[in-house]
Amino acid sequence: MMNVTVLQFPGTNCEYDTKYAFEKLGCNVEIIWHKDTTLPENTDLLVIPGGFSYGDYLRSGAIARFANIMNAVQEYASNGGKVLGICNGFQILLEAGLLPGAMKRNDSLHFISKFNYLKVINNDNVFLKELNIGDIVNIPVAHHDGNYFIDETGLKELESNNQILLKYCEKDGNEQNLNGSVSQIAGICNKEKNIFGLMPHPERAIEQLLGGDDGIRMLQGFFK
Amino acid sequence: MKAIVNVALKQGVLDDQGKATHHALDTLGFKEVVKDVRIGKQIVIELNSSSKEIAKAEVTNMCEKLLANTVIEDYEIEIVG
Numbered sequence: 001m002m003n004v005t006v007l008q009f010p011g012t013n014c015e016y017d018t019k020y021a022f023e024k025l026g027c028n029v030e031i032i033w034h035k036d037t038t039l040p041e042n043t044d045l046l047v048i049p050g051g052f053s054y055g056d057y058l059r060s061g062a063i064a065r066f067a068n069i070m071n072a073v074q075e076y077a078s079n080g081g082k083v084l085g086i087c088n089g090f091q092i093l094l095e096a097g098l099l100p101g102a103m104k105r106n107d108s109l110h111f112i113s114k115f116n117y118l119k120v121i122n123n124d125n126v127f128l129k130e131l132n133i134g135d136i137v138n139i140p141v142a143h144h145d146g147n148y149f150i151d152e153t154g155l156k157e158l159e160s161n162n163q164i165l166l167k168y169c170e171k172d173g174n175e176q177n178l179n180g181s182v183s184q185i186a187g188i189c190n191k192e193k194n195i196f197g198l199m200p201h202p203e204r205a206i207e208q209l210l211g212g213d214d215g216i217r218m219l220q221g222f223f224k
Numbered sequence: 225m226k227a228i229v230n231v232a233l234k235q236g237v238l239d240d241q242g243k244a245t246h247h248a249l250d251t252l253g254f255k256e257v258v259k260d261v262r263i264g265k266q267i268v269i270e271l272n273s274s275s276k277e278i279a280k281a282e283v284t285n286m287c288e289k290l291l292a293n294t295v296i297e298d299y300e301i302e303i304v305g
Binding site: 058059062066094095101102104105106107108109147149150180 | 233237238240241244290291293295296
């Protein structure tokens with residue numbers, strides 16, 4: 001059985017959804033408080049879930065980055081451990097420098113909360129390997145600061161290393177500007193392809209009853 | 225003494241809040257006088273530093289580590305008092 005560790009900061013609010021989703025996929029899930037200094041030794045996947053850690057004070061993810069547990073996260077990630085940051089978790093990974101770029105306020109200045117289509121851009125990684133390039137999935141987004149910024153040099157690097165995972169799109173796959181993100185980027189990974197970040201919430205799309213289950217195909221990648 | 229730190233998006237990084245505020249000022253009748261609007265934040269820090277030079281160095285360190293995200297933001301430090 002795969003062991004998933006989910007981090008919890010003050011203001012995190014997706015840890016139980018994340019736990020539910022991974023348990024549904026047959027994983028053993030443990031939630032770890034930010035004051036802890038070590039991760040469970042058997043961790044196969046570390047998830048930094050969504051929410052509003054530290055009230056998004058200063059910048060989203062800026063304070064969480066300095067939590068006690070983050071030293072262990074840095075060490076786990078640099079040893080090749082698999083890390084997935086969802087929404088606020090993605091913002092924390094950016095602030096921690098574990099992924100390149102930064103988040104700005106959505107260009108509409110509105111909080112966006114709805115199902116949105118995403119196109120798979122690269123699948124040569126453990127996260128999206130169950131999907132095909134060009135596949136379109138329908139996954140909820142819920143964020144205020146999801147306007148991904150990276151400079152031109154950085155963008156070229158992401159492109160040439162196949163680090164762009166997902167882009168926002170219309171139902172038919174056409175380009176869509178959801179929130180002002182550079183190149184409509186919704187999710188990226190690091191060069192080594194063990195650290196993943198995305199603004200949409202795959203853990204909220206695992207039941208047809210709740211609007212769709214495209215998230216299963218995404219999260220499954222880590223275990224198949 | 226006190227440090228007044230101003231943090232704002234870098235020139236060249238689109239400031240959507242500044243743009244929206246600029247538009248609002250235009251519609252309020254300030255179109256002729258307003259050339260550009262940039263929005264940032266001000267952080268005021270009370271310090272125990274022994275000199276202005278040391279204070280400046282310490283606050284610079286704080287900006288690099290936490291107060292600004294230098295991927296998208298610039299900062300200015302003023303030491304007063």
